[in-house]
Amino acid sequence: MKVLVTGGAGFLGSHLCERLVGQGHEVICLDNFFTGRRENVRHLLDSSRLELLRHDVCEPPLLSVEQIYNLACPASPIHYQYDPIKTVKSNRSAAGMNRSQEHRA
Ligand SMILES: NC(=O)c1ccc[n+]([C@@H]2O[C@H](COP(=O)([O-])OP(=O)(O)OC[C@H]3O[C@@H](n4cnc5c(N)ncnc54)[C@H](O)[C@@H]3O)[C@@H](O)[C@H]2O)c1
Numbered sequence: 569m570k571v572l573v574t575g576g577a578g579f580l581g582s583h584l585c586e587r588l589v590g591q592g593h594e595v596i597c598l599d600n601f602f603t604g605r606r607e608n609v610r611h612l613l614d615s616s617r618l619e620l621l622r623h624d625v626c627e628p629p630l631l632s633v634e635q636i637y638n639l640a641c642p643a644s645p646i647h648y649q650y651d652p653i654k655t656v657k658s659n660r661s662a663a664g665m666n667r668s669q670e671h672r673a
Pocket of ligand 1: 576578601604
């Protein structure tokens with residue numbers, strides 16, 4: 569299955585990417601690296617099953633995938649309170665991606 573993981577270079581997202589790649593899925597790991605790190609997925613970059621995309625979900629990407637996991641939001645208060653409007657926009661964009669995916673299905 570082709571899967572999009574937003575926030576894929578973060579704490580939860582990177583472990584999820586690892587699990588999905590291990591299960592044989594094709595994974596697009598999307599992240600703007602606000603709190604996430606490339607190092608978190610470095611060990612997966614040699615795999616032909618993982619594609620790392622630097623992108624911000626506030627600009628919803630045009631991607632054709634079968635499943636989306638939205639983890640693109642900073643988890644710690646110091647980070648999500650840093651720019652509250654950006655935090656809301658990130659969550660709203662991610663929800664929008666889910667909806668457009670549902671309409672396509
Ligand atoms: N860590 C936990 O124990 C836990 C528990 C329950 C829920 N959650 C939720 O899961 C989500 C992820 O948590 P986490 O611990 O992995 O946080 P994290 O900060 O490690 O990961 C979030 C990732 O999203 C990326 N990101 C943030 N804004 C983005 C944007 N606009 N566009 C693209 N990428 C963006 C960050 O760079 C980072 O890689 C959060 O919504 C958090 O509230 C986490």
